[in-house]
Amino acid sequence: MKKENIPYKIYLEENEMPKAWYNLRADMKNKPAPLLNPATKEPMTAEELSVVFCKDLVDQELDNDTAFFEIPEEIQDFYKMFRPSPLIRAYRLEEKLQTPAKIYYKFEGNNTSGSHKLNSAIAQAYYAKKQGLKGVTTETGAGQWGTALSMACSYFDLDCKVYMVKVSYEQKPFRREVMRTYGASVTPSPSTETAVGRKILEEHPGTGGSLGCAISEAVEKALSSDGYRYVLGSVLNQVMLHQSIIGLETKAALDKYNIHPDIIIGCAGGGSNLGGLIAPFMGEKLRGEADYRIIAVEPASCPSLTRGVFAYDYCDTGMVCPLAKMYTLGSDFIPAPNHAGGLRYHGMSSILSQLYHDGYMEAVSVPQTTVFQSAEQFARIEGILPAPESSHAIHVAIEEALKCKETGEEKTIVFGLTGTGYFDMVAYEKFHNGQMSDYIPSDEELQQYFNKLPKI
Amino acid sequence: MKKENIPYKIYLEENEMPKAWYNLRADMKNKPAPLLNPATKEPMTAEELSVVFCKDLVDQELDNDTAFFEIPEEIQDFYKMFRPSPLIRAYRLEEKLQTPAKIYYKFEGNNTSGSHKLNSAIAQAYYAKKQGLKGVTTETGAGQWGTALSMACSYFDLDCKVYMVKVSYEQKPFRREVMRTYGASVTPSPSTETAVGRKILEEHPGTGGSLGCAISEAVEKALSSDGYRYVLGSVLNQVMLHQSIIGLETKAALDKYNIHPDIIIGCAGGGSNLGGLIAPFMGEKLRGEADYRIIAVEPASCPSLTRGVFAYDYCDTGMVCPLAKMYTLGSDFIPAPNHAGGLRYHGMSSILSQLYHDGYMEAVSVPQTTVFQSAEQFARIEGILPAPESSHAIHVAIEEALKCKETGEEKTIVFGLTGTGYFDMVAYEKFHNGQMSDYIPSDEELQQYFNKLPKI
Known part of the structure; x- marks a missing residue:
């Protein structure tokens, strides 16, 4: 060899x-376009985003300039597990x-x-705990993000509610059991638990679901539950930062x-x-x-x-x-x-x-x-x-x-x-x-x- | 913390x-008792054991005195994978x-x-290849040994035939697919493929099997197939040596x-x-x-x-x-x-x-x-x-x-x-x-x- x-x-x-995590946006000449409010089509403010996301994570989401964010010691400790x-x-x-x-x-x-999902899961759980929340909601596709978040929430004693894309839920029954081992609850999406889930099921009966559907359900659940916020395992600027x-x-x-x-x-x-x-x-x-x-x-x-x-x-x-x-x-x-x-x-x-x-x-x-x-x-x-x-x-x-x-x-x-x-x-x-x-x-x-x- | x-x-x-592997027997005052031939009840000779096991492994099995066995370089290389x-x-x-x-x-x-099973699997596959064999047979319980051996055989292009304890085969269907990914064939044991399997099924219909049954089947298969030997993931002195x-x-x-x-x-x-x-x-x-x-x-x-x-x-x-x-x-x-x-x-x-x-x-x-x-x-x-x-x-x-x-x-x-x-x-x-x-x-x-x- x-x-x-x-x-x-x-x-x-x-x-x-x-x-420290590195924020790529600090070096981009053309910054990523801001998120828009779905009602007004105006850029989302920190205040608006804080209804859905944890406060510190909103700050990370909106910051296009700070190149490095120090990794809190509790997260550094958890990182050493893997x-x-x-x-x-x-x-x-x-x-x-x-x-x-x-x-x-x-x-x-x-x-x-x-998978790599644990890198951001533990960060998001940490900030949710720091804010004094009861728990978080999320979606998961293959189940890796859901498992990662379950582990992170279990570590910080947070409640964890996962909407899992139905086709994955069925193809990966054991993932559900891993999440349960870490104390999470898991619902196949689209589900009848949320208004948006019921609407999707009506329009697409028998659908295998998608990340897009599951996100809608998890967000609705967070908005309608006291002391909860929604967390997401990909796409967002904050996730890129942690990863x-x-x-x-x-x-x-x-x-x-x-x-x-x-x-x-x-x-x-x-x-x-x-x-x-x-x-x-x-x-x-x-x-x-x-x-x-x-x-x-x-x-x-x-x-x-x-x-x-x-x-x-x-x-x-x-x-x-x-x-x-x-x-x-x-x-x-x-x-x-x-x-x-x-x-x-x-x-x-x-x-x-x-x-x-x-x-x-x-x-x-x-x-x-x-x-x-x-x-x-x-x-x-x-x-x-x-x-x-x-x-x-x-x-x-x-x-x-x-x-x-x-x-x-x-x-x-x-x-x-x-x-x-x-x-x-x-x-x-x-x-x-x-x-x-x-x-x-x-x-x-x-x-x-x-x-x-x-x-x- | x-x-x-x-x-x-x-x-x-x-x-x-x-x-080098360490052979604990070299330091034992009371050596482990020798294996006995089931027919004569006399200690098994190297020649007799060589019908079932690879030659070099027989030498390791019988050696109560050599404290260290050098690990062949090919095995050291493979070890670096994990x-x-x-x-x-x-x-x-x-x-x-x-x-x-x-x-x-x-x-x-x-x-x-x-699991740790790969430590011995790669050693056993190496000696089988060195001897110019076509393949090996084995049993597996939880499926870890079978998976390990499949990986090792795939690495050395050896055929791999696994008898898997039926209760595990049913409880762990995905293990079978992992073994298939590495090119092995997997049979739930007891099976009707061997005389001993058929006998056990007759005496204990509906049994979930045991490692003891699966071993019998794998040994019978090796003895009745040209260019095959049996390998075992535990119990034997050679396995303790590798582990x-x-x-x-x-x-x-x-x-x-x-x-x-x-x-x-x-x-x-x-x-x-x-x-x-x-x-x-x-x-x-x-x-x-x-x-x-x-x-x-x-x-x-x-x-x-x-x-x-x-x-x-x-x-x-x-x-x-x-x-x-x-x-x-x-x-x-x-x-x-x-x-x-x-x-x-x-x-x-x-x-x-x-x-x-x-x-x-x-x-x-x-x-x-x-x-x-x-x-x-x-x-x-x-x-x-x-x-x-x-x-x-x-x-x-x-x-x-x-x-x-x-x-x-x-x-x-x-x-x-x-x-x-x-x-x-x-x-x-x-x-x-x-x-x-x-x-x-x-x-x-x-x-x-x-x-x-x-x-x-």
Whole structure:
């Protein structure tokens, strides 16, 4: 096996761990457009946002200027349960592909939530506790965010109410039990518990749900319950901020060995992992200090960056949330059942949308069966059984490494391995049995949703 | 939170990882009794064993004298995929229990097999490949060993045929799919594929199976297939040897910070984890260099050490395997359905049995519901969702820490957290719903099995 003077796994020491989150917006010339009030279509004020979100999180959401936010000590302590996460050199994969490329991946799956989601969950739970709240509501797709939030709430003795996208709830029954182990309550969405859920069920009986629906229900529940706020695991600026820990650790580990990546690849649903992974690298790019190719990978069944439009849209199906300017497929777009539950979102982080719009990053979309082929290949070679979401990044990393094989270039590729697929075995079973669907929406179908976008 | 100058997680550097396995037998005055040929009742020769096992593994099995076996470089390379495993200081648990005790746990769950089993699986697959075999057969209880072996075989391009204890096969359907992802075939045991399986099904229709049955089937399959050998994930001396990596790493990490443990605790099914964890500590104890309390924890439903007899017995239900001298409940003892699938074995490693018999260690048994209470408590405090097997050790570690709270003693407790419970959510669900059984066999019931032990 090819060996260099670089360990198989690069771990930072505890004292090398980042002590502040990095706010990418501080270095953006074109700031992400503000959230708009759905009633007035005016920018949301801190006061308005505080009805839905915790106070400190609102401050983080609106701050486009402060470059670094100190990580509170309680959160740093919690991070030590599962961080630093390893940056792994894929020596075996390189050898198997016979590529001159050097491949690294930042593995975020070594915690019970099985993904990077815990990075923001613990921050949001901390601020909710600090504010003296009773509990929080949220939505979850694949269940990773819900699990992460359950763990975080259990740690701070907060009540946790999760609306889980119905198709995931059914495909991942064990996720519910993990959340229960941490004391959360879990409801399949759309449900009859909320007005918006009942409306969606009436209009789309038998729907598998979507993140957009589940968000509407969770927001309604928070607004109608005393001492509760809503928390969200992706899309928002505050989440990108917390997730910057991924990129900061990655950069610190690379710097330790003087490694300069050429290409950085991440899967993109709402953008939380991608935004976090690329943050410090994109910062350098924005400041003109270094250059990187940055690639977002999304499912062909839900291609917001590659086939969506850059416009103001509702963040949720029920249109109760603020509007965000982002690449979107339309807030009532409900993707075909796709096992990468975490990527089933119609929109994309405003920050990432703006950066993509301004030409700072690329995006590609990949059909599901192709993604699972790469997932299985990766599992057999590197040992880790990847989540379907993460496997989108794996697939494109392999493609780029194979291009290097053709050209002979020794490029350094870094990708985000956001989590494990232990709770995705129903999807793997369908893949093994050749029963996986590769539905891709037609241009006409997408156009129908675009026609319904709010006129702003 | 209480903080000392000891990191939350102690990781060894790659160059600090053990390069040789430690063979505890070399330091035992009373060596473990030899395996006996089931037909002649004479000690098994290397030649006889080589029909069932790989050649190099037979050498390791029979060697009571060599203290260290060098770990082949290919295996060291593979270990780097998931080793060193962290030794974690349970600061949070200590604080929650308000105990002066210092608690550490060696966490073996950060790999796709979800447990320590991969340590021996890769070694056994390596020697099978080295011998030029086509494939291997095995049994699995909870599915962790089967998953580990599937991963190892996939790495070395070996065929892998797994007989999975039926009750686990049904309770853990997703494990089968993980094994398939790595290319293995999985059969619920007892099955109609083998003569011994058909016989067991005839005598015990509707049985949930046991490790003892599954072993018989896997051995029969290996003997009747060309180019195949049987491999076993526990009980055998060779497995204890490979698993010594757990204890060696643990000791190296403790030594790095001058920590001397007072109590070492591990769960015990066939003994692979316990034997590995305690190896270097027990070595010091045998050589009179240091003293430790060493505690084996087993399920009350399958209490081989605490209620079994020390005698020669068959290792499998079908009596096709050699006989081993060990603490046993009788080879046709089939435990009540207990979710700690990995602890459902009627016997115990000959090495550990001898050490227990000679007074070098203690043993306790714990009922299942009690174990799950501690599992859930641990998950909420330490974040890791433990396997039911591992939770036996957690429970006794908590008990010992609470004793320290009463006496005010600052004892240092080390326990083995062998794996994660991600594939045990059916069991957690039963626990949450109050549907967990705590069946404990009566003395009369056990006596019936003891009466049938072979007269040797």
